[in-house]
Amino acid sequence: MPAENGQSENGGVETRNEGAVATGTRDLVQMYREMVLIRTFEEACQRSFRQGKIGGYLHVYTGEEAVAVGFLNAYREGDRVITAYRDHPHALLLGAEPKEVMAELYGKRTGLVKGKGGSMHLFNVEHGLMGGYGIVGGHIPVGVGMAYALKYEQTDHIVQLFLGDGAMSQGAFHEAANLAGLWGKSEMCPCLFIVENNQYGMGTSVERTTAMTDLAAKFNSYGIENEKVDGMDLEAVLECAHQAVDRVRESGKPYAVEAVTYRIAPHGAADFFEKYRTKEEIQEWEERDPIKIVEKKLRDAGDLDDDKVEEIENETKQQVDEAVKFADESEPPPEEELYSDVYAGEDEYMGEE
Ligand SMILES: Cc1ncc(C[n+]2csc(CCOP(=O)(O)OP(=O)(O)O)c2C)c(N)n1
Helix, strand or coil: CCCCCCECCCCCECCCCCCCCCCCCCCHHHHHHHHHHHHHHHHHHHHHHHCCCCCCCCCCCCCCHHHHHHHHCCCCCCCEEECCCCCHHHHHHCCCCHHHHHHHHCCCCCCCCCCCCCCCCCCEHHHCECCCCCCCCCHHHHHHHHHHHHHHCCCCCCEEEEEECHHHHCHHHHHHHHHHHHHHHCCCCCEEEEEEECCEECCEEHHHHCCCCCHHHHHHHHCCCEEEEECCCHHHHHHHHHHHHHHHHHHCCCEEEEEECCCCCCCCCCCCCCCCCCHHHHHHHHCCCHHHHHHHHHHHCCCCCHHHHHHHHHHHHHHHHHHHHHHHHCCCCCHHHCCCCCCCCCCCCCCCC
16 A cells, blocks of 8 residues: 555655556656546547547547646545546546546446446545536535635645636636635635636637636735646646645645646537637647657657557557447446435435435
């Protein structure tokens, strides 16, 4: 078992979960692999959606991988993570198997939440993932409340609260940030806000949504210290994430990071036309593809070569192919489970009168 701080007894660094993807190491090659796995997974589920195999809706993380990989590397067992609907990488990084995440997207009983949550509502409470939420901004007060609860229960755990740039224009954000700042004054709000500023909320750019485009600075209004980080550069994110997590844990106060990134993929799997942005703009950002950046650094340092890249690509492809096969072959939830898991506890709905 890994120790609390992620260090093994022999001084080496261990992985935190025995899940699909390792967190808790600072091994860049391992993190490169995590990013490739996420990219491959997202491409596969987008294909499945277009083949009509996935119902509901689906949003992928393509282009933003360095943000989740970097921040969740600083996750410690017992911490909590909450995010919106672009949540597949968070589940994978916190130890869910690709096949159970894929089966969830397919609405199958073998899925992470028994096929009842779908793409936008991934949960894995045992490993700290408190959702997956489809209502823009709706999870922000929940995350802030969880941070308060962690202090109230006298733990030294923290919440990593991921949110989109668009969510910052929701009333729920402002109410929750106000309370977070206030509770922080008495060291009762260990909440790290991580803004995944991917430049767009659906088809609307940040510039068309808010007069104040410096999103990090918005947190000043609520007495929450903040910074920006280049969300395409894994090493920069990693450095920032570890410092921010330590700071929140030690102070009991909230802190905010705006990770400047880009959604290379369409907003959702059915956003075919992308009329709100130009091909040139996408190409420009693709040149700063976070996977390419870290790959180049690793090649320059002699830690990656063609053979190793091919090996990683083959392995991750195989993992994802198996996940798709597993999801394809799994059964949907049985009809008699229609009302189970609706309320907490066993008997709340179908219990005796
Ligand atoms: C309360 C609410 N209003 C509108 C929507 C429709 N909607 C879905 S995604 C989205 C954009 C949100 O953008 P952002 O928070 O930046 O997240 P991103 O999709 O860029 O990751 C909107 C408006 C919603 N889901 N919930």
